[in-house]
Amino acid sequence: MYVYKKAKLNIIQGDITKMEVDAVVNAANNTLLGGGGVDGAIHRAGGPTILEQCKKIGGCPTGEARITTAGNMPSKYVIHTVGPVYKDGRKGETKLLYNAYYNSMKLAKEYNLKTIAFPAISTGVYNYPKLEAGQIATKAVMDFIDKEDYIEEVNFVLFSEDNYLLYKKILDEKLNELE
Numbered sequence: 001m002y003v004y005k006k007a008k009l010n011i012i013q014g015d016i017t018k019m020e021v022d023a024v025v026n027a028a029n030n031t032l033l034g035g036g037g038v039d040g041a042i043h044r045a046g047g048p049t050i051l052e053q054c055k056k057i058g059g060c061p062t063g064e065a066r067i068t069t070a071g072n073m074p075s076k077y078v079i080h081t082v083g084p085v086y087k088d089g090r091k092g093e094t095k096l097l098y099n100a101y102y103n104s105m106k107l108a109k110e111y112n113l114k115t116i117a118f119p120a121i122s123t124g125v126y127n128y129p130k131l132e133a134g135q136i137a138t139k140a141v142m143d144f145i146d147k148e149d150y151i152e153e154v155n156f157v158l159f160s161e162d163n164y165l166l167y168k169k170i171l172d173e174k175l176n177e178l179e
């Protein structure tokens with residue numbers, strides 16, 4: 001566990017759908033109508049009520065975030081955000097990925113949610129280089145904490161061991177690990 005100001009930051013290897021948190025963040029696409037990877041796993045685990053709410057919302061621009069309940073998952077809400085497709089790093093990818101994390105945190109605050117879990121947005125089929133993506137993810141979360149002084153716990157849930165170790169390295173360089 002790491003601590004940043006008043007917030008706990010955890011790096012966890014595993015399946016985000018199993019997290020008992022106020023909000024699980026989904027790496028969705030612009031349609032919000034479901035897809036593969038973490039998006040598919042969330043809709044499978046949560047059941048059809050999530051898709052019904054997503055249909056009513058009617059889509060989400062890249063870098064923004066929308067919220068639904070979490071259906072059958074142990075979490076309370078799903079925050080659906082859309083990361084950029086990585087092309088060559090010169091198409092505004094950095095800012096869009098940053099915004100996806102930052103706007104998810106803002107929405108959590110609006111709903112008074114205190115614990116949140118993020119996947120490594122855009123690092124699957126959207127092809128974002130994993131190290132850069134991890135640096136952007138942790139920076140956006142820490143910037144939000146600096147600015148808003150809000151959130152009790154942020155969990156970065158990584159599917160692969162590689163990405164888990166990468167996040168540990170990134171946070172070890174920024175913070176001291178406790179316990």
Ligand code: ADP
Nearest residue numbers: 015016027037038041121122123124125126159
């Ligand atoms: P994107 O389209 O934003 O790239 P993906 O779902 O393809 O999204 O991948 C994002 C990341 O989520 C990848 O690193 C992938 O390994 C990871 N992932 C896939 N399934 C899960 C899951 N059940 N829990 C946590 N992370 C997952």
